[in-house]
Amino acid sequence: VMARANLIISGGTGTGKTTLLNVASSFIPPTERIVTIEDAAELQLHQEHVCRMEARPPDLNGENRVAIHDLVINALRMRPDRIVVGECRAGEALDMLQAMNTGHDGSLTTLHANTTRDALSRLETMVLMAGIDLPMRAIRQQVASAIDLVVQLSRMRDGQRKVTSITEITGMEGDTITMQEIFLYESHGADKDGTMTGVFRPTGIRPHIMDRLFAAGVPIPPELARVFPDRRANERGH
Template sequence: MIQDTVYDALIRHLMGPLVRYYDDPTVTEIMINGPNEVFVDGRGGVQAVTERLEDSAALRALARVILQFSGKRLDPLDLSLEARTPSRARVHIVQDPAARAGITLAIRQFAQDPPSIEDLEASGSLSGEAIAWLREQVLGHRNIIISGGTGTGKTTLLGILCRMMDPAERILTIEDVAELDLRMPHVVAMESQMPDAKGRGGITIRDLFRAALRMRPDRIIVGECRGGEALDMIQAMNSGHAGSLSTVHADDPGRALSRLETLCLMSDADVPLIAVRRQIVEAIDLVVQVRRTHGRRLVMEIAETVKDTEATGGYAMTPVFLRRDADAPLERV
C-alpha cells in the first residue's frame, strides 16, 4: 500500500542512525530509554549501543509518526500506548512524566518471513514427536494456551500452530496491536482501537470478541489475554467455539490457568470464583510453556489440564512433553 510505503520511509528517516538496527533481521528488540540511551537485543543478548537520536524532539516526532500509522495519537493524557510499524514491529511507548528519562520506546521486531515448524525443530525448541502430537491437537480443535514471559516467542509459536489448521477454516484474529502473520487463505484480522479526543470510534478487545462470535468463525485467535476478555473467551470455548488459541504471561502451565482466573475476575460480570475455575478447567485442554534461556527460545513443557476439579481443589496439569533443563531435549513423559 502507498500509505505503508510513505509511513515506512518517514519512520526510517526519523530513526536516524538507529535505522541500521531497524533493518537488521538479527535484532529482535530496540529499546530507546529517552534520547540519550539505546539498547538492542540480538544474537548476543541485550547490549548498549552508541547511536542516539538527535534530541528529545526527534524522539517525540518518531513516537508521534508511529502512533499515527496505527490510527492513534500522542496525547499527554495517555502515558502508555501501543502501536505498530509498517514492518509489523510492535511498539510500546511510555511518555514522561511516567518515564523519567523522557519518552521511552520498546520496538519488538518480527521476521519478515515467519519461522516455520521446521525451524523450531532444527533449533531444538520442539522435537519431531512433539510437533506431530501438537498438530493432532490443533486439527482436533482442542483449546490451547501458550504461556511464557516477555520475549519468549509466544506470538511466534501461536502463528506456527495456527498455520497447522485446516486451510478451509475461517480464522478470526483479535489483537491489541496486529502482529500475527498467519498466511492462511481465510483470515479476518481485527485490532482494537482507541477512541478519539471526544470519546468516539474506539473498540476494545472485548467488543471485538463479541463481534467475532457473530461472524461465523471456525477459529477465534486472541493474540494475548490481558483483561476481562478472558472470561468471554473461556465462555466461548465452552459453548461451541472449540479450537481457540491464545497466549498469557505465566511461568508454568498451572500458573497460566491461575493467571486466566485472575483475568476472568477482572471482567464486569459477577461470576463466583468456583464457577470461573470450573469453566477454565472445562475450556482449556492444554498449555504449551515457553522460556527464553541464554538467547534461545525453548518449549519447556506441554501439559494437559486435569478435568477433575473436585478431586484437586484447584488446577492440576499432566505433563505430556517435558524438558528437564535448557540443555536437555524435549521428551515424551
C-alpha cells in the same frame, strides 16, 4: 491444532509466544473460517478464510476506543470455526473461555505467566476483571472445561527460547483444576561455550487428547506413536 484442541500459549516477555502462535495457527485447515483478534497486527495467517480484527485506542477526546473484549463479542457473531486472540490481558478472557466452550473448539490465545499453574491463576484473575460476579468454583469449571493444553515457554540464560512444558488440563478435583504434564524440557546445563543444552521428552503419562488425535487422523510421528500407541488398534485386535 488439527484435532481442534483449545490451546493456551504461556510465557514471559520475549519468550516467543506470538511466534509460536503464528506457527500453531498455520496448521488450521484452509477450509475453516478464522477470526484473529490483536492489539497490533502481528499474526501472518495465509489461509483463505481469515478475518483480521485489530483493537483501537481511544482518540484525543477519550472516545471511539475498540477493546479486545468488544472484538471477541463481535467475532462470535461472525460464525467463525476458530478464534485466535493474540493475547488475553483482561476481561476478554471470559468471552474467550465461553467461545471455547460453545462450539469454537480449536481456538488459541497467549498470556503472560511464568508457569502453567500461574497461567491458570492469571486466567481466573482476568475473568474476574470482566466485572461479572461469578463464584471462583464456577470460573475454574469454565477454565477446566475450555482449555485442553497449556504450552509453557521460557527464555534461557543464553537467549534461547524453548518450549519447557506441555500440560494437559484434565478437569476438576474439588475446587482445584487438575492437570498432567505430558512433555517437559530437561535442562542439562551449559556447555563449554555457555550454550544451554537439554532435551524435550515425554513424561510417560498418556494424554487423553491422544485419542482425539488418532480419531481425527492427525499424522503422528513414529517416535511419538511408540510412546503413545493407538488404543483402537488393540481394541480391533480383540
